[in-house]
Amino acid sequence: MPDAVAAQQDRAMTRWFADSAAADALRRSPVRALIVVGANDDILVDANARRLEQMIPRARLDVVADAGHALMFQYPVELAQHVDAFVSR
Numbered sequence: 001m002p003d004a005v006a007a008q009q010d011r012a013m014t015r016w017f018a019d020s021a022a023a024d025a026l027r028r029s030p031v032r033a034l035i036v037v038g039a040n041d042d043i044l045v046d047a048n049a050r051r052l053e054q055m056i057p058r059a060r061l062d063v064v065a066d067a068g069h070a071l072m073f074q075y076p077v078e079l080a081q082h083v084d085a086f087v088s089r
Contacts, residue, residue: 006042013048023055032058034086036079038067060086 017023033056037049046063053061062082067075 006045009043010045013044017048017051017055026052026055027057029056029058032060032086034083035059035061036071036082037061037063038069038071038074039063039065040067041069041071043069062086 033052035049035052035056037044037046039046049061049063053059064071064075064078064082067078072079
């Protein structure tokens with residue numbers, strides 16, 4: 001991915017995290033949340049997923065090894081396993 005695209009995405013996420021109303025809503029969320037990311041995602045940086053995990057009280061972050069941004073197409077079975085494990089808890 002071009003550096004300019006990555007920088008644009010990073011700026012967008014930084015603005016989103018700085019939105020106090022959105023951040024406050026996430027911090028107050030009473031529901032469990034599953035965040036699934038690809039370890040090799042070239043579009044969304046790992047730090048964004050980790051920040052979401054920290055903001056949402058009942059969040060769980062799962063990282064799919066070798067997956068990229070389109071992990072749902074690359075590894076649909078593994079993604080389904082993560083979802084199944086999460087909802088079974």
